[in-house]
Amino acid sequence: MGHHTRMWQVYAYGGTEVTVIQQWTDPFGTAMLRVGIERGGEVLALGMAEAEFLAEAAFLREDGAEITEGARP
Numbered sequence: 001m002g003h004h005t006r007m008w009q010v011y012a013y014g015g016t017e018v019t020v021i022q023q024w025t026d027p028f029g030t031a032m033l034r035v036g037i038e039r040g041g042e043v044l045a046l047g048m049a050e051a052e053f054l055a056e057a058a059f060l061r062e063d064g065a066e067i068t069e070g071a072r073p
Helices: 050-056
Strands: 010-013 016-025 031-039 042-049 058-061
Antiparallel strands (some): 031 042
16 A cells, blocks of 8 residues: 555545544554544544545545544534
């Protein structure tokens, strides 16, 4: 795998622009990530293996907005 994701990078995935919002390595050593979009004041997020994501995603840009999951004021 040549490309590795980084926090806040933006990708086209499933016809939608998504932002990498979390990264970790699972107990088996697999690089994992969570991508999200903000829609209607809520964050919609999806987690998966980085390799699975990159097989279908297209890198768009480095400068995505910070998106955080959780309660909104």
